[in-house]
Amino acid sequence: MQFEKVSAKKVSDFILEQLEEAIILKDFLAEEQLPTERELAAVFKASRLAVREALSELEGKGLIEKRIGAKGGTFVLPLTINSHQRTREEVRGGWDDMLKVFEYRSIIEPEAAYLTAKRISTAELELLRGFIETSMEEDCTREIFRSLDVKFHLSIAKASGNDYFEKAVRKIRTKINPALDLMPYNENVRRTSYDKHMLLLDALHAGDGNGAKEAMQQHIDETVHAIYARVVVEGDS
Incomplete structure (x- = not known):
């Protein structure tokens, strides 16, 4: 033991x-x-x-x-203002552990999305849509944008109806948010996020569990590559 x-x-x-x-x-x-x-x-x-x-x-x-x-x-x-100085080296130094967190995330969040597609309410769907639409408003700051992204993912986990998924996603976001706060913020980033989140929302709205699971998995995979390019590749260069 x-x-x-x-x-x-x-x-x-x-x-x-x-x-x-x-x-x-x-x-x-x-x-x-x-x-x-x-x-x-x-x-x-x-x-x-x-x-x-x-x-x-x-x-x-x-x-x-x-x-x-x-x-x-x-x-x-503001976390995103000073994050480059505070966390870039921390993230790079703990990259092996970060990969383990992403492996865990790739299991938890797609499965949560699958369940959510079967259980989500109309009010919860509208809440998610509101997060997405607000993120595209002209006065949406970097901090608000990051906050909306967190709320979007936590709300999906909560809508699964399983407290264990919600707690797991909260812990995951605590681990990866410092890395996500290092990502750039511009119109292209906002548009890409909008498209990915809408794809996921459409699957949830249709009650398509497999589609929601696939959309979430793709979203997570692209996030890993983006963080790696930002934190590790750019840092080395």
């Missing part, structure tokens, strides 16, 4: 992990103000000291910024 070694973990570490995940998955958007220390302490049922330690770690990672003054507070920084 194989057992994992027991390791002491501070309360602040648990708080850090949850807040970092929420920021990476765009639950908190750029320039959005986080709850106060007192409010976070109440949410996590922890001491303000533990919350303060977690926030200090987030600030050190360049994810948040504390501001003083009448409109002061703790604000989320």
Whole structure:
């Protein structure tokens, strides 16, 4: 039998992990103000000291910024602005592990899409369509675009009706979002994303499980190649 070694973990570490995940998955958007220390302490049922330690770690990672003054507070920084400096080498250094995450993703998300095609409601279809259409609006910023992409994929997993798929996709996106935030943002990128997402939405709307599974698989494969070209090939050159 194989057992994992027991390791002491501070309360602040648990708080850090949850807040970092929420920021990476765009639950908190750029320039959005986080709850106060007192409010976070109440949410996590922890001491303000533990919350303060977690926030200090987030600030050190360049994810948040504390501001003083009448409109002061703790604000989320735009991930995609500083991601090139912060994560390119991290992604390249952990590329072997990233490939394992993509292998896992290529199993989980296509299967989730298959189930979703059989179970998705009209309201959920309209929600997905709304994400796609908003991503093509002229005032859609890079941060909003990335947020909509995350919401699109998480919503498909949720619509599968299987909590395990939803949790798995959330964990997957936490791992790959730093790499996705390195991708360029322009009209061609938006159009390509629109076309791929619409192809998937059409299959879901038609209740075509195999079509949805195939569209998701193709989308994932192209994403892997795009990230590799951006992070590894461009980095080497």
